[in-house]
Amino acid sequence: xxxxxxxxxxxxTRRTIIDELAEQSGQTLFEICSRLSMKHRLGISRQxxxxxxxxxxxxxxxxxxxxxxxxxxxxxxxxxxxxVERWLVPRTSEPEENTP
Amino acid sequence: xxxxxxSVFVDDQAKALHFYTExxxxxxxxxxxxxxxxxxxxxxxxxxxGGTELLLEPLGHPAARTYRDALVEDGIPLAxxxxxxxxxxxxxxxxxxxxxxxxxxxxxPVTTAVLDDTCGNLIQIATQPE
Numbered sequence: 001x002x003x004x005x006x007x008x009x010x011x012x013t014r015r016t017i018i019d020e021l022a023e024q025s026g027q028t029l030f031e032i033c034s035r036l037s038m039k040h041r042l043g044i045s046r047q048x049x050x051x052x053x054x055x056x057x058x059x060x061x062x063x064x065x066x067x068x069x070x071x072x073x074x075x076x077x078x079x080x081x082x083x084v085e086r087w088l089v090p091r092t093s094e095p096e097e098n099t100p
Numbered sequence: 101x102x103x104x105x106x107s108v109f110v111d112d113q114a115k116a117l118h119f120y121t122e123x124x125x126x127x128x129x130x131x132x133x134x135x136x137x138x139x140x141x142x143x144x145x146x147x148x149x150g151g152t153e154l155l156l157e158p159l160g161h162p163a164a165r166t167y168r169d170a171l172v173e174d175g176i177p178l179a180x181x182x183x184x185x186x187x188x189x190x191x192x193x194x195x196x197x198x199x200x201x202x203x204x205x206x207x208x209p210v211t212t213a214v215l216d217d218t219c220g221n222l223i224q225i226a227t228q229p230e
Binding site for chain 2: 024027028029030031034035038039046069070071072
């Protein structure tokens, strides 16, 4: 889980996708692609965006939701708490290494 | 060469005519019976009666449905229309019960929004880049 999270965050395009979903939740693939190309001038194919979304979804940062005939992507920031809790929250016990 | 006509496949021509005229605000240009139940049905913008016609074409071919549904799932619009003010149209159309899959998005020189035409397609409205 932690590996997936850090891997997902390691890529600048994926961080941009997170920025955009933080601004507006519930986006179609088309909207995400539009934002990347028009706002950020990222020349990136729809297939590549789909792959980035799959990585974000595996890390639990993006959730997809079907509504009628459309599919929307929502941001889930809950996994980011792992980072805060691991280093920023004072704890009495020893930090746990989650990676195998 | 000129572009006289473009088309969208629609589930139901009568329903489509209602949406494209009463809701979006286009006007009917041609309505000619074709075969037993189909119509050659086109609309134009009242701002440009001699402009490009939009053909509301019956969804006859099974592959058309597959293609269209795949685009809709990913939120990809099949046609794009230009408006002066995307926000104003968004408010007006929302008031009429229109479903948007993308709210107005200001990106670079253009503002866009995507709506459901109730006949199976997504339509993008956009300001014209200057």
